[in-house]
Amino acid sequence: MSVDNVTPGEMMTIAASRALSNDDVCFVGIGAPSAACNVARLTHAPDITLIYESGTIGTAPDVLPLSIGDGELCETALTTVSVPEMFRYWLQGGRITIGFLGAAQIDRFGNINTTVIGDYARPTVRLPGGGGAPEIASASREVFVTMAQSKRGMVERIDFFTSFGHGEGGDHRRRLGLQTKGPTLLVTDLAIWKPDPETKAFTVVSLHPGVTRQAVQETCGWPVRFADDLDETPPPSDVELETLRALKARTEAAHAGRAGGGTRKGPNDG
C-alpha cells in the first residue's frame, strides 16, 4: 500500500491498534480509541476483550458506536452488566489490562484534561468532564492515549487534572499510592511516544512515514524530545487499511441510514 494514500488519521488509528494484543482486556474510550480497538479486533487480535463503560463486556460491534451505550455494543457483547458492577468489579477489581483514552488536552507526563478550559470556578469553556476517565487512568494496569496533535491539545500545562498520568513525573504515581503503570503509550497522527523510564516525560520513539521532527514540534506545545534510536513506524498493510476503511464505510452507512436531516459526522469524543 502506497503511503501517499494514507491519511494521518488512518496512520494514527492503525499504529494504535498494533499496540493491543489478543490477550488484552481493554476499557475503550469513545472516538479515536474505539476505532483503534476495533481495528485490532478485526485484524491481529480477534479474541481481545473490548469493554465499554456502559457495561458491555466482550463486545464486537460491526460498526463503530456513536456513544458508549449504543445498542450494537449490547447486542454483540458476551454479557452486559450494570454500571456500578462495571466500575467496581471489573475496573476497580483490577481486571482491565489496558485503559484506552482520548484527550482534549494532555501534557508531557500524560496528565489529561477533559473538564474545563480556564479556571474551574469560572471556565472559559466548560467541557463534558471526566466520566469514567479518572478511575480508568488509575485502575487499569496501563493506559494508552491516542489523539491528533495540535498546540491547543498538547500543552505545557493543562488547565485541570481530570485524569492523573505521571503527575510531575518521576515516581509521582508511587508517591500517591498508585500501583498501576499509568500512561505507557501515546499514539498521535504523527508519531509514537513512550514515557522516559526515569522522568516519565513522553518521548518520540517512532515517526510515522513521511513525518519530520519539525512537523512534530510545530504541533506540540512543549519542547519535544526524540529518542536516540528513533524508528519509523511501518506503513499500514493492505489488510490494516482495508479493514479500517471498510469499518468506517459501514459506520457511515449505518449512522446515515435513519430518517432526519442535518449533516452527519463520524464518531466523535462525546
Place this chain on the structure above:
Amino acid sequence: MARFMPLEEAVATHLKDGDTAAFEGFTHLIPTAAAHQAIRQGVSDLVLVRMTPDIVYDQMIGMGLARKLVFSYAGNPGVGLLRRLRDAVENGWPRPLALEEHSHAAMANAYEAGAAGLPFAAFRGYRGAGLAAVNPNIRQVTCPFTGEVLAAVPALRPDVAFIHAQKADRKGNVLVEGIVGIQKEAVLAARRAVVTVEEVVEDFAGLHPNLCVLPHWTVAAISVVPGGAHPSYTHGYYERDNPAYLEWDRVAADREVFAAWMKTHVLDAGPGVFAERVAGLGVER
C-alpha cells in the same frame, strides 16, 4: 405500590419544587417524556442528579428548572458539548447553576450506597484527580483493616427518580433489559420512583429468570408512554435517533432558536407525540 396513571398526573404528584430529582438512563432508556412533562409543569429550583446529563438536562437547565447539577459527564453523546449547560455555567443564563461534579465510579458507588441504605460510599478513586480539590463532597476514609486510604462520597438519596423501561405487567412490576445502566440503583436509592414504559403486558411468565425486574412495591407510579425515551432508544423497540442529537447541537447554540424549539416540541406538545417520533426507528421484533 405502583399505581398506573397518566404521565401528567405522575409528574404532578411526585415532582415538587426544590426536589432532588434523578432522571436516569445511561445512553439507553433516557426518560425524555417524563423530563418534558416536568418542563411543561414548570417545576423550579430542582437539584438535578444524573451520571450522564445529555439533551434532556440541557433542556431543563436551559428552561431554568435547576439550581444545581450533580453529575459525572455532561455531553451530547457522539456530538460534543451541551450548549445550554455551558451558557448556564459560563454566563449564568437563564440562571446560575451550581455544579457538584464527580467521576462515573463515584456516582455509581454513591447510588449503590443510597440503594443499600448506607450513608456514604468508599472506593479506590480520585487519586491525583483535580475534582477532589474543587468538590468538598469528595473526602477520604481509612480502611480500619489495612490502613489504605480510600475515596469517600455521600450516598445519593434523590427525592424522586424517573426512569424509562421496556414494559410493566398488570401488577406494576417493571422490566428493564439491554444496557441496564444505573436505573435499578437510582430507583432503590430514591424515596419515590416514577417509571414510563413502552407497554403493559399481562404478566412476565416465560421470561428469563435473571432479567432486571423492579417489583411493583418499589415503584410509586407507572405511565405508559410509547417512544418515551426518544431520541435515545429502547432495546427491542426502536433505535437511537442519531440525527436528533446532531440537530440539538444547532438548536442549543442559540437562545432564541432554543426557546422556539422548546415551545414547538415540548411546551405545545404532550406525551402522545413520542409514539410518532419513533415511528420510523423501529427494530424487528
